[in-house]
Amino acid sequence: MRAIGIVLAGGNSKRMRELSRKRAIAAMPIAGSFRSVDFALSNMSNSHIQSVAVLTQYNSRSLNEHLSSSKWWDFGRKQGGLYVFTPTITAEHSDWYRGTADALYQNLEFLKRSHEPYVVIAAGDGVYKLDYNKVLEYHIEKKADITIVCKDMPADVDVTRFGMVKTNQDGRITDFEEKPMVADSNTISCGIYVIRRRQLIELIERCAADDRYDFVQDILVRYKNLKRIYAYRLESYWSNIASVDSYYQTNMDFLKPEVRNYFFKEYPDIYSRVDDLPPAKYNPGAAIKNSLVSSGCILNGTVENSILFKKVYIGNNCVIKNSIILNDVYIGDNTVIENCIVESRDTIRANTTYIGQPDDVKIVIEKNERYTI
């Protein structure tokens, strides 16, 4: 492909509440076996992008661990590869990334040294499949300066947490408002952009010269009338996980057969780090209904309408409903959990009860001693 990839994975959101304490959003576990950054990385790999930079900043340990080898997404190549760029102190600057545009500016060398004519920039928190080549073709056909992947949301979705765009007949963006107070369009930006590399370098340099740091506010919104900015409409599934609600809902979407088949079975595949865990084990007493179960789980109780991530242990007589149990959680006997998200590596003692509400999911963080045999 004629593009390099950049994944913006530095972000954090207060609306992720306690879940963002130990990891960046891009490292949030999704659908049992994946991390949210896997979707952008797999899309890039499947679009034959060979050289990809992941920009990380907030709480990046978990993300770096996930990205410790590039082979899972097939980026372990001599030509190109996977780069992880965290802020560094240099002779010129010693700041954190002060915004997305600043993050790009601090890694301008990567852009300058590449030879591919285009850049695909994608957020690390989107759950979707997309062949970026299609966006690039559209970009070239429209003679656009910047193309933004957009999605028309259903009328009942509150779009005020997204970037909202309006387009003309041709698809050119006439208005762009970030997290509008009042929404008067249901077309939103998915945070995926295609732009010519030289154009990007120029915009980023000009932005930095003005002490501006944000890619959306200081480039997209500011240049919306000056540059030809086009919307590429994404018709297929897309979700992002900027809040606890959207995180919960995105995971629960995978219980729907159409979503599950689309991501798990249809071409192309989504890749992730392989953990070498044994098959899931169903002991007497296990009663599982409408749930996803990942490798390494050992089940002795009842689980309904839930997502069990890797290496979850469910004790005898437990009842788990409408919940998300993250990686490596031990749940002792006779425990009841409903409408909860249980944080990874938790150890929950026997006879515990946690009940959340369907519209107010409870986040369970409980660190106890765990005795392993």
Add this chain to the structure above:
Amino acid sequence: MVKKEMIAMLLAGGQGSRLGVLTQKVAKPAVSFGGKYRIIDFPLSNCINSGVDTVGVLTQYQPLRLNAHIGIGIPWDLDRNVGGVTILPPYEKSKGSDWYTGTANAIYQNLEYMESYNPEYVLILSGDHIYKMDYEVMLEYHKANNADITIAAMPVPLEEASRFGILIADDTNRITEFEEKPANPRSNLASMGIYIFSWPVLKEALVSLSEEPGCDFGKHVIPYCHERGKRIFAYEYNGYWKDVGTLGSYWEANMELIDIIPEFNLYEEYWKIYTKSDRIPPQYIAPGASVHRCIIGEGSEIYGETVNSVIGSGVIIEKGAVVRDSIVMQDTVIGADAKIEKAIIAENVKVGAGVRIGFADYAPSKYDPKVYQFDLATIGEHSVIPDGVEIGKNTAISGVTVPEDYPDGKLESGGYIVKAGGAA
């Protein structure tokens, strides 16, 4: 200079004919095991967990699946700049080209491979056993005894000893005598087919015996070394070890994995078994499904009922189907309302709707009663079973079968349908 203290040679060329249609198209070490593994994963994982990072895998019979599985060794961390895993098939020579005619002959034909690593010790393994063993500990034992050869051996019940190569050792564990499948065994220490050789001893024996037809470790190399007074020691092993050479023992070893606390525990943190995972997504258990005492691999979808079974990855068990006491390997589809009991169903099989397997009276196999026994129905990979047929016990099926293959819609117990050339 390249130097490795110990390298491993893994014999993976055998057909394993006693696994019947399961090994019609694949070598035995590449047969699926335990939901997501293949048999060869166990010795390969033992190697890397023991710090042996140079492994030659000797292939001969139907190597495609094995080659694809091993690749460059990434799942076992055996992709190395120096060493790593190397597939060693038989090759043509300027004169005397030959297939591998025996276990030791296969190793002999790869002297140059071994020499290139300047090893001090060579570990000989076979690719068809299920066990966890730290070869490093065995090597220390070998060194402590100043041994020339160390043979891993395990105590077996005396009444079963006549099925094995039996070692008779003195009280220092030095081996004084061998008996191959003795009628009246004088010891219960059975050879596990795992050897550590000091390299000069192995090389000398292989070269001296190079003209021996079908040169074999148990039959030729070990007796040859013994006659010359080499120091041969037995390394006693008391863990779980299973030769999955017959359909019965293969089925049994799989079933043992679903015990609440299995004797062979795959869930241990510090001795992981690695495999090439083709699938990443989690498995889905539908609202109407029932899963009781099973292990299930990645990406499978269960809409029916499974009891006491080992289910591979990517398997679909449709609504109303009941699978009991069976092994279902990866990517197989069990049609709606099928009822299956005591069957081994290999990879990529399509079992039609309403098929009944295993519900019939006992009859011995007409195909090969030594292979197809234990009341199991065995279905080879890529087979197709048409809707609604009934299949009895001790049966074998391989290939795309059609309703015309089943007179009165039945395959009686002991019957078989093995289509020419096997499955496509």
